[in-house]
Amino acid sequence: METVGLQLPDKINLAVIGAGPHALTLVTHLLKKHPKIRGRFVVFDPSGKWMSRWQQQFAAFNIPHLRSPAVHHPDPNRFALRKFAESRSSELFPPYDLPGTKLFEDLCADVISRWDLNDRVIPLAVTRIQPVANHFRLWFDDGQSTIARRVVLATGNANLQIPNWVEEIESEYPQDRLCHSSKIDLRSLQLAGEKVLIVGGGLTSGHLAVGAISKDAKVHLMIRRQLQEKLFDAEPGWLGPKYLKGFFAESDLEKRLAMIQQARNGGSVTPAMGMQLRREVRNGNLTIDENCQVVKLEWLGNNWLVECSDGNIHEFNRIWLSTGTKFDVTTEPLLEEVFAAYPIPVIKGLPVLDTYLRWHGCELFIMGGFAALQIGPTARNLSGALMACEKIVPAIAKPSFVPIETNNVS
Template sequence: MSIPPRISVKAMQQCDIAIIGAGVQALTLVLHLLKKRPQWRKRIVVFDPHGCWLARWSHQFAAQEIPHLRSPAVHHPHPDPFALRRFAEGRPNELFPPYDLPSTQLFEDFCREAIAEFQLEQRLIAAAVTELIPPQRGQRKFCLTLHNGQQWQAKRVVLATNQTQRQLPDWLEQIEASYPSDRLCHSDRVDLRKLHLQGEKIVIVGGGLSTGHLALGAIARQAQVTIVARRPFQEKLFDADAGWLGPKYLKGFAAETDWQKRHQMILKARNGGSLTPAVMTQLRRAERQDKVTLKPNCQIQAAHWQGNHWQLHCDNGEILQGDRLWLATGSRFDVTAEPLLTRVMERYPQPIVNGLPILDEYLRWQGCDLFLMGGLAALQLGPTARNIFGARLACDRLVPALTKSSLQRIYQANTCSGVSA
């Protein structure tokens, strides 16, 4: 997507609601807000360094050549649950079985139409927020500093970047020899479109869907691929059981008052990386054709750069060699590693459980009008918080909190009150 911003940063330095990030989470929120309050368009400003909606999402899907989404067509940013199905009526071949998974292009075109329908290109500023200063005692407004030095004030702020921290193996820090930067990459830095891999040996570490997409892309470029995973490969349609996409499991999750137990429920539900049956079928076919080697229950203990290739020592005594090493080892959410929240945490300390903050029932940071979306809100929303469905769950809480004056008054009268479940 390349929808240019149309707000001049000089034209407006005050806003009611500032949203940081212009990805799927932010898009879902803005669409739901404007469906509820169409007249609020000019009260909302969205900040994103890329200058267009869904830039990071679009890049990642294109870079890994992901053909379709993992979530079904009923999950999308538009407030009308059937909007994507209607949009796809003339493009039935772009809904993949078994649950009508939309193609990447279909989903992107649909989002582009929604952005145009709600005139959202006019609410986006191409700028990175580098500092977020919370209101001081007796004040109501946040101060947002942009990368260009501009400063904005906002009564309410929503952090919707859904930013994660890479999970990297310990042996990475023990590599002594220098090596070309393109020979060891995290999966989010691999862009298949720019690579010529014919005849190369690629070793991919990880057992999730990113591993599958990168492996298939490398195989299509005539590379020889080895996939190393610490456990047996898991096949799942979704990254969490379908019961989490409705009240089946969410009701019990909401009833749990122990935050540590909630966190354990999240970990158990996601259960590490998994491959869809369709991708696993393609990998098995490639394995029979000797294009890929699958190594489950195998962990790398040491990596050595030997002049022009990698030598990888595994815990089973095996030694692997490869020209490139790609790490699809997952990511995690950690509120303490989010630089924009440093000043907020100093001013309004929060209880934190394994990197996740305990927010109030409206996903609000206790003590100020800062709201969180995405994976950082998982203790309230459950294991799908980072996904499209999680964005819709977040909107069920955020939209009332942002639009109902009664909730705002209740909150202001009980600032710094006890955390609610």
């Protein structure tokens, strides 16, 4: 998608940081509700494109289809994906019509084009959000800055969870021989004849195991509990009143957090992935070590010597940490100055936002995993993006919102 001709305005009415599925969902919903906002908002993403990180992640892990069903997508018309897939039904996977990766990406490209959003992403990374009077000064990676009246943070950024034993490694080792899953791109790896240890029991572990095996590696999957099989990240009851009613009725936010943790309950694979993994175990390509953890490891110069909690010792060429991410607003660099200017309560890394997902005291809105206390366990998912829009859009489109032309903010 071309970004030629896009200029950084001096003043912006609404700045959206990030151009992933959450930002795209917000923008289409805003335009539907408030068409005049076109021309008054700006989206920033270093890629200069919509959906770049999403596409990169799916391609890097060779993921054939989404985990979420066809109703979850960035278009305000909830049937948009089904309609788009009318002539492509083979790209909806059982159970519950999970969209194929290409189908979903094509739908998003169609949404971007139908809503005339192709040239709306400015290729800059925001490096600072500096509160100034009632506005924000946004600073960019190229040294420029601009003033924004309202900001929506939709960066999807989270901290990588790295097990303690990684910090205890005494010897130097090549970074690509031990890395977090987010750093892996299966497309560029030669793995024939290698032994790979994958740590963690989520769906990413499954994709990585299947991908490595398809490249003729032998895989060892180590999970600190038993392999869990679940259709979705969290039960569908979390998308509606069945569970959300009780969730919102709970005023003790520590208890809300416990409900979120219980609902997501660590990583899990889909039943289809579970079946694929068991087949690879039968074929001799995969070992699954449940209730087991790494105790100690040593880099021997060409491979790893790994001591496990069950007393076994193994050698591996590579170790991949499929140990997930953690949302912690207190360590998000972009929010440092916002915190200083507008201190708000934080419950174990999650900010206490108002019902519009707004940071108390200022016009900063937060989407994604950071909004979990107000959205529930699916905040980071596509369904969470829709729920976030239902809260943010009325605040931005409300009568007191006086639209000001770009370059003309008072």
